Amino acid sequence: QEYLVESGGGLLQDGGSLRLSCVVSALPLSRYSLAWFRKSPGKVREFVAGIDWRYGRTRYAAFAEGRFAISRDDAEKTGSLQMNALKPEDTAVYYCAADQNGDLGLVEKFGMRYFGKGTLVTVSP
Numbered sequence: 001q002e003y004l005v006e007s008g009g010g011l012l013q014d015g016g017s018l019r020l021s022c023v024v025s026a027l028p029l030s031r032y033s034l035a036w037f038r039k040s041p042g043k044v045r046e047f048v049a050g051i052d053w054r055y056g057r058t059r060y061a062a063f064a065e066g067r068f069a070i071s072r073d074d075a076e077k078t079g080s081l082q083m084n085a086l087k088p089e090d091t092a093v094y095y096c097a098a099d100q101n102g103d104l105g106l107v108e109k110f111g112m113r114y115f116g117k118g119t120l121v122t123v124s125p
Helices: 104-110
Strands: 004-007 010-013 018-024 033-039 046-051 058-060 068-073 078-083 092-099 119-124
Touching: 004 092, 018 033, 018 092, 018 119, 033 068, 033 078, 033 104, 046 068, 046 078, 046 104, 058 068, 058 104
Parallel strands: 010 119
Antiparallel strands: 004 018, 018 078, 033 046, 033 092, 046 058, 068 078, 092 119
16 A cells, blocks of 8 residues: 655746655554655765654754755645755655654654655756
8 A cells, every 4th residue: 555645746947946745545644744855876875854743843854954855734634845946966765754753853764664756856957
């Protein structure tokens, strides 16, 4: 069963903006933290941003701070990642993830239980 389905990826130029969306199914989103991870060719998967379920606190990787913004809508059971000032090094498959763990520090280090299949973002120079 697909619990998380991402959309919104695409090809764009250096400096552009993109908004990724994640639809959550069969999970009580109001009790799950959401996060975005990414994986570039030849690199390990890395944490991008997360938002916890209890307080709506956010956490960002250093490279995402100030450029990306994560949000969630529990009523619509969706999450999103607004990405601005994109760079070629942001090229990656972006994954939406969910977990009951509310500690985003642990989420960043160890990942989450549920992952979507990902959406490809390609930023050209």
